[in-house]
Structures are given as structure tokens and as C-alpha cells.
Amino acid sequence: MEQILLNGLITGAQYALIALGLTLIFSLMSILNFAHGQMYVLGAFVTYYVYGKLGLPFIVAIIASGLTLALIGAIFEKYLFNTVLKRSVREESSMLLAAGTAFFLDSLILIVFGEKQRSVPALVDGVFFGEDYGIDLIIPYNRIVIGLIAIVLIVSFILFMQYSKPGRAMRALAQDKTASQLMGVDLDKYSLFGFALGAMLAGVAGSLLVTITGVNSGIGGGISIQAFTMIMIGGAGVISGAILGGFILGLVEAFGLYYLPGDVTYLTIFVCLMIFLTLRPQGLMGKPWG
């Protein structure tokens, strides 16, 4: 039981980090960023080269991944999403654009980084064997470290959104665009900032998880689906909901995979999600703003 709980919590922390960026972009601009998984993959590949190939410290790699994705996110927002949102009143336009960028990034990643599975050395070697201490637990130290970094990053993000000026501005925009604009919040500036921040979170998540799962060019779509599942459980556009959704999915997966055959777990998760959404379409945490 301890093993399953710990597996679930560590996975959940990583999942929450993936879901945060997606929910931030949705809350600010009502864009379902289908390319979120591909942004994660790009972040992982940047870390693969900076940390894995060049041998630079992991902190440099994580910063490089975050900044690269922030830049890509900013470019996407400024030249694609912002333009489309201004010119088209139909929500489908931004959704189609997001799907298009996902396909575009998928192909680009395959061309640039190739088809092979890539991996980097673990941050910390070794495995904790609980048997030596009378606990039924085996966990690699690397997973513990990555889980802790993910939690630190999530807490930092919450504090940033809660107490910083840009964080407050983005929350205000997410709650009520018109009112916040009337109060002097620059919509264009903070939409750009928010999209870049959301993409950066995807890149950072990719950077962290490449040390556990490696990366290959085809995994973006699956990661986007996972991220959407998390934010639907927690409540799309709600930061606390994304975190809660991440931990719930991590724990349900860990218990399911231990007690049920692989795909039955996911079948169960999706059936439960369908039933849950018919009863509470806004997710667990509702939508406190906007």
C-alpha cells in the first residue's frame, strides 16, 4: 500500500506540473492548447541536448528548456493565437489553430530530433529499498528528487500567481476580462505573458520527466490527452483544480495499475470521468473566476 501511495503521489506531482500550463492558457484565453504535449516534448529534447549531450548541469538544462518554450509560446501567441482571436469570433478557429500547431510541432520534432527514444542520466543514482527498514517500499532516489522539484515548482507557481503583480493581473483577466481591462490591465501584454508562462511550464515538466521516462518524438499527443483529463477532473481554467486533477490521476493510475490489467485502468478512468462530468461538468473545483 505504501508503495502504491508513494508511486501515485510522485506521479501526481509530475502530472500536476504538466496540467498547470494547460489550465493557465485556458483560463486566460479560452484556448484549448492541443500542442501542450508537443511543447512538453520540445522541453524534454532541449534538456536531452543541454544536460544529456553537452553535459551541462541539470539546472542549466531546466532553465534552457523553460526559456526556449517560453519564447516559442510567446511567438505562437503573438503571431498566431492573438491574431486569430482578434479576427475570428468563433471558438473553433483557435481550437483548429491549436490542433494545427500540434501537428506542425509533431512533424518538426520528428524531422529535427529523429525517431529514436532518447534518455538522459538520472539526477541521482540509487534506489531506496524500504525492506531494510521494515517498509514495503522500493523507490529510485531520482523519482523522489524529481517529485520534490515538481512540488517546489508548483508551490512557487502558486505563490507567483497569488502575490506577484503579473500573477494578480492574469487572475483578474481570467475572472473578468472587461472589468480588468477597465482597471488598466493590459490584455495583450498579459495574454502574451500567460501563454509564454504556460508553454514554459510544459517545457519544464518535459525537462524534469525526461530523466525518468526519456522522450521520443511521438509522445506529445498522449501527454496532451493526459493533461486534458487532469484539468477536466479538477475544473478547466482553475489552477488548484489542475493540481488536484494531477494528483487524483496519479493516484488512480497507481492503484489501478497495481490491481487491474493495464488498459482496464484507463478504461475505468475514462468511464468514471464521463459519469463524473455528466454530474459535475465544471470539474471538482468549479470555476472561481471568468
Place this chain on the structure above:
Amino acid sequence: MKRFLKIGLAVGMLSSTLLAQESIKIGFVGTLSGANAAWGTSNVRSMETSADIYNKNGGVEIAGKKYKVEIVPFDDAFDPKIAVAGMEKMAQEGIKYVVGPNDDAQAIAVKPIAERNKIVYFPYAFDKSLYVKPANYAVFGMIASYQWEPSVYKWLKDNKDVKSVAFIAANAADPLNQRDNGIKIAQDLGLKVVEAKATYKADTRDFFSVITPIIKKKPDLLVLSGVSPATAPLIIKTARQLGFKGYMAAGTALDASILKEGAGDAANGFICQGGADASIQSEKMEKWVEHYTNKYGEYNDESNTKVFALEYILAVLKSNPKAINDADEFLKTVDSGWSAPNLFFKDENAKLKFVGKTTFGQNRQLGVPLTPKIYKDGKFETLFVGQAD
């Protein structure tokens, strides 16, 4: 001025000759994107490497005439519906020989189109119904896990005291099929199957929760049925981290550099299928690997298996030029007990020949070598060399 005119005329004639050179189009329908892109990519790259080498030497000579070898790739994105569209495209272009698809579901989906349009195709799919009569146009491109596993399990049982085995497979047609065959082979050999039902979603990245319950059953051997190149290192590393000390094996071809990077020393002792490994390959094969590496920046060991299909097609066309536009002529040659020198092996007596009578009741398999390989410190070593018949 005259000199320039002469040179211009010569260049013009040469280019018109080159442009006029007829080509033999060989299609490829397989996975070039998504999580399993490594399978299809190593396929196409192998074909393009061979085509390059032929074309550099003026083309492939058939009945005294040189043809350019042209590869027509189609990405089925690991989706049977798209694979069908791919095979239809090949039919529309009049292509008679197609390499691929890479998996059961796609290969089964394209079967009616290939049969109807008389296209000989070379799947890397293990489902026997593709090759057993009344099916006629599919030629299996490699060794199946159910041909490979009996010898490997027996070797492990006899030499490494392996007594119990656990299976894990992705929840997809091909891996599940391989798992079921593997279970039967293990049971027939008297091995105790301690886990037969473990599956994972094909895009699983974190195997900690999936592997934990299997490792607790303490098998001597963990079989990764139909495992993809991207997934194998993740499972191997996780199993070792969980303290698994036994053997691991997969009846599919994998790449040593991916295992090295993804699992490191944890992959030492991992056994998988291979093709023309370094220990048995000829100078021609070494040059082929060099050309591939120069062209694409790095080699993929999976291509040791994927080098053969195009070579077989061209060798049969050389033997029977009528087959260029007639797949039935091709199959006539296949059924005639045809063979040709296999220049990819050191062994001068090695032959390209079609096999499969024992397994499929007809020669619908390339006679590629059965070479279980064991991974050690970043490289594969061949355990032993055999042959399907």
C-alpha cells in the same frame, strides 16, 4: 564555340538519358510518425540506403537494362485506416512491391487491397493468417517471435537454469498475439508462467506502477512481448530499479544505442532478436552500414533485419524480369524454390531464399537468419545463429 556546343550537347544527351532511365518503384507503407516511428523509419532508411547504392552505380541491372530504384514511402501513422489509404495509393501508382506495414492491425487491414491489386507486400507482422493459404501476396519480412522464442527459452532453460517466466505486453493486437504465442511456447517447454495477463497502454511512459506487481512474483525470465524500441529501455530500467535480477527478453529487433542511452548497464544480459550482426556480416554489409550511418548521422541496429526485403525483391526481379510488372510472376519464382547468393554474410554459402513451409505451409517468409542477441555494455553479441524453415 563549337566546343561549348559539343559539351552542351553531351550534357543534354546525358541528362535526357538519365531522365529517361526507367525506374522500379518499391513502395513502403508503415509507421513513420508517433511513438513507434523507429520501426518504420529504420525500414525506409534501409530501403533508401540500398537504393542510393544501386543508383550511384547506375541502377539495378535486370535483363541487361539498368533501372533506377525509387522508394515511395507512405506514413500509416500506426493506424489501420491510414494504412489502407497507403496501400490504395500504391495500387493507384501501379506499384507491385510494397515493404510493410509494421504491425498486425495495419497488415491485416491492407490485405484485401494487396490481394485484389496483386501487390506483393512484406509485412513485419506476426499474424499467421497473413501468410497461410488462401492468403497469397504477403511475404513475412523477418523471424517471428514464435519461431525465435522456442530456441531462446530452451537455451535459457538449459544454460541459465531459468524455470519461471512472466509476460508483459502492450494492449495492442501484435504484442498480445506475441504474448499468447510466447505463453504456449513456455508452457510446452515446461516453464512455469507466473504472470500471463500483465498489459500496459501502448503510450505508457512511467512503468513503475505497471512493473511492481510483476517483479513481486519473482520470475526468472521477464518477456517483453512485441515491445517497441521506445518502450523497451523504460521497462528494463524500471525492472532493474525494482531489484529484478532475472533475465529479460523480447522477440523483436531493437537498437543497442537506444538501450544504452535509456537503460545503461541495466540492459546488460537483455536478449532480443537481430539480423546480420557484426559477427556474421560481410564487407558489403559493413559498407552498407557505413553508407546508412553517413546518410542519416547514426545507425539503427533494427536495420540489420530491415536490410533484406528490398534486396530480395530486386534479386527475384533479376532472376525473373517478367516479374517487374507482374506480381504473380514474382510468386511463381518464390514458389519454385528459388535462391541467390546472400552477399551480406561472411559465409560464402549463405543464400537468399524463401522459407516458411513449416510455419505457414508455403514459402512466404524471407530466409533471414535467426540470431538471438544479448546486450552487453552498449553492444549486441550473437548468442547463436539459426534459421527458420
